[in-house]
Amino acid sequence: MFPYAAELIAYAAGAALLTAVGGRGLLLISGLGVAATLGVVGPLLARALRGAAAAPQPAPALT
Numbered sequence: 023m024f025p026y027a028a029e030l031i032a033y034a035a036g037a038a039l040l041t042a043v044g045g046r047g048l049l050l051i052s053g054l055g056v057a058a059t060l061g062v063v064g065p066l067l068a069r070a071l072r073g074a075a076a077a078p079q080p081a082p083a084l085t
Contacts, residue, residue, distance in 0.1 A: 040048050 036048070039051065043051065
């Protein structure tokens with residue numbers, strides 16, 4: 023139910039933007055959104071990967 027509601031909202035917002043700014047403008051806005059997302063998520067993922075590599079490994083269990 024909820025993914026479909028989000029899809030409907032996205033289509034409605036996209037249609038309104040397409041009407042307001044045209045195809046090229048909508049492509050530009052979408053590209054800026056992707057670039058902004060990568061600008062935020064990229065450093066966070068890099069920091070998480072560095073932290074995972076630097077974490078101490080647990081000692082092996084004695085059997």
